[in-house]
Every structure is written in structure tokens, then in C-alpha cells.
Amino acid sequence: MIAENFNYDAPTSLEEAIALLHQYGDEAKILAGGHSLIPMMKLRFASPTHLIDINNIPGLSYVKEEDGYLKIGAMTKEVEVEESEIIHAKYPIFMDATKLIADPQVRNFGTLGGNLAHGDAANDHPAVMIALGAEVEITGKEGKRTVGIDDFFHGFYTTAVEHGEVLTEIRIPAASGNYGSAYHKAERKVGDYATAGVAVMVQIDDQGRCTKAGIGLTNVSPLPLRATRSEEVLVGSDLSEAVIAQAAQYAAEDCSPTEDLRGNEEYKRHLVGIITKRMLNKAIVRAKK
Amino acid sequence: MTKKITLKINGTEHTMEVEPRMLLVHAIRENVSLTGTHIGCDTSSCGACTILIDGKSAKSCTVLAVQAQGKEIATVEGLATAEGLHPIQEGFHLNHALHCGFCTPGMMMRAIELLEKNPNPTEEEIRWGISGNLCRCTGYNNIVKAIEWTSAKMQGKDLPSTEPEFV
Structure with a gap:
């Protein structure tokens, strides 16, 4: 399958990329990892007239803790997250x-920023970011702005x-105290979208009381759901x-899944309940470690 | 508008004019006539088109040729040398890790990166490691054995038996 014709630029600075976006208008698209965009272009679901490849812009790929945040550069690849020491130690x-996102070859290309900026409720990182209470830094002609997830x-x-802007950084409040997080999605096979997925974060004080909680749901509503x-x-x-059971039941009730090849509505609600419960238990165990 | 690009494939530079929409797999197969890299599903699901770009396994049906400008590309044709087969080729050969052979180039290119990152993988790590490559003939068992054999060979360890198992 061959995409429709387009022009291609590979700028080497963010300023240049933003200038090109303004020059070409809203028919231009940013090419990050390309593993969502290129398949869509091959199927001709998308036919941008210009592709602006931001892979040659230095400084957009990193995972670091700084100023009370876990900061992830937008062009950080899934594989780089998978192999990051700080992720291993504190953000399981x-x-x-990442283990459940596509396959190793795709994870060599796919970026965290692209996964979010694609704006697909079937992607996995949106739910993870909701659970972790992330904020996103967006850079445009006028400078940087921050948007809560x-x-x-x-x-x-x-x-x-917006058009003419680039997602540049993802910021997550740094893990502190008894902090636990977990994600799972049910998928039919490697590379499939989630039948249902649940991301969980909990923070627990020394008396065992929950002080902070975040739950994000994947592919069970038109938008990624809190x-x-x-x-x-x-x-x-x-x-x-009993509290965990109640939380799981609310999650199952409050999502709005639609029937497709992966299952009917009732089945998906059931999955959301089960996975919420399991991920809460997993996150609690991790928090108490 | 075409772009002039230079692809370095298996150590040799090839300069060509391509439309930006040309996929890397087509540039490799049609412009350079290296047809060992296969096109299976054309939707980044099957892994038959897997090559290495700067040492990282990639599905070349989902990468534009223009994106590979200036990068080091490795395909199955570059594995064997005058001295003989690459250990992964030897492993696949001795362990009967192919029937029709269509998935084999992609499977081997993927296995090379897997073994480079994790020279001594467990069976589970191998199965996760090749989860982006589909084989419709072997049932994967002999592919896993071949990668285990290659892991031993590359580290100079005792080689596992290559006798078929009948279960």
C-alpha cells in the first residue's frame, strides 16, 4: 500500500519545525515514530500534504527526575522507557x-509524545498519564504552555x-512516600488494541490510609477516561x-464501552471491574514495598 | 517532489532519487534489488520486513526511505561472510527453524538485536522478543531452539542438541 504523495522536511530545530508548520498550514502533520501515522497514510485514512519529521531535532528524548517531577521528553521511544533505570526503580x-504496547520493533520507533498526541482512547499511555496525574508541555511560536492531562x-x-504547536514534554508528579502504580490491558493477541485496560496509582500514609489515587481507563469510552x-x-x-470492590464496581459502571470484535458491552464492563481490582491490589503491594 | 537520499545498506552506499512516500522496504527491494527482505502483511503486524536501522530492529514497511537517510541499514544479505554463515543462520539451519522460509529473514534480523541486548535470554524472553514476528509454519518451537542455540554459540558455551524432539 502506498500513501498519497506529500512533501517531506526533516528540520533540526524546534523553531524550524514550528515555522514549517505555520508555513504549510493545517495540511501538514508532524512525523514522530510514525507507527500510527504511516499505516493511516498507507490506508489513505490520512493524506497530509506535508510531513515534518521531528526525529532529527536533538534534546527531545530523555527520562529524568527534576524539580519534583518525572520528566519524559516527547520523542522518548517506548524502548527507552522500558530500559530506563529510574522507570525500573520507581515507576513500574x-x-x-510498554510490554503490552505493540511489539519490540514498533517500540523501537513509537514515542510517548506521539502515543499521546495521536489522541486515540485505544492507546495505552493516555490512561497511564491520567492515573499518574501528568501534565503536558506544548511548544508553539509564542513559547511553551502547560496543559493538565x-x-x-x-x-x-x-x-x-493546536496547529503550529509541538508536544515537547510530559511531566508526572514524582513518586514519593509509599507510592505504587500498575497497568494491565486485556488484549486478544500481541499488537492488538486493548479490549479494556486500567491504569492505577495509589499513595498510602504510614497508617495505611490512602492519600492519593488515580485511575485511568483504556478503550472503554470515546475519550481516555478518569x-x-x-x-x-x-x-x-x-x-x-470492600473499598477496592466498590472502586472496581464504580469503574465498571462509569465507563461507556461499545460492542466490537473484542467483546460486547457487558463483557468489557466486567473486564474493567476485574482489572481495576487486580491493579489496585498490585499497586498497593508495590506501594508497601 | 523527489528527494535524493543515500542509504548505507550492509556497508555499501546507494544513492537514489525517491518520492517521500516510498517505503524503505520498497527502496531496498526494488531500487537496490535486495529481495531477501520480504513484504508480508504490509501493515507492521507480521515482521517479515524486519531489518536493522543503526542496529535497531525495524519493520521496514512502516518506515519511509527518506527517514533512513544517513543511517546504517542491515539486511539478511549482509549476514553471511566469506568465512561462512552468521551464527543465527547456522542456528536456524541446524535446528530446522523454518519450513517455507518466508518469515526467516525478518525473524533472524529481530533475533540479532534480541541477542545483542540480552545475550543469554530465557525461553520466555525469546518468545516475548519475537512477538512482533509471525511464523505460520513452525509453531515457533524450533525458532526458539535456534535462538537458544545461537545464544550458546555466540558465547562459546556448550551447544544444545539439534536433534528433533518428538512429543
């Missing part, structure tokens, strides 16, 4: 998630990244079995 949720996803394939009622029941609780 990314190990859970809850205001980032606007619709199917649309996000807070399970707000589940979080509310967890915060301030002792995370007893």
Missing part, C-alpha cells in the same frame, strides 16, 4: 504498559495540541477489600 507502571484529550484524534468516583472512594479510606 511503565514496565507493565484532564484537559488534553478533546475528541477522536484531537488534543490540546474513573473519578473510584478515586473518591479510595482517597481517605483504609483500602480494605
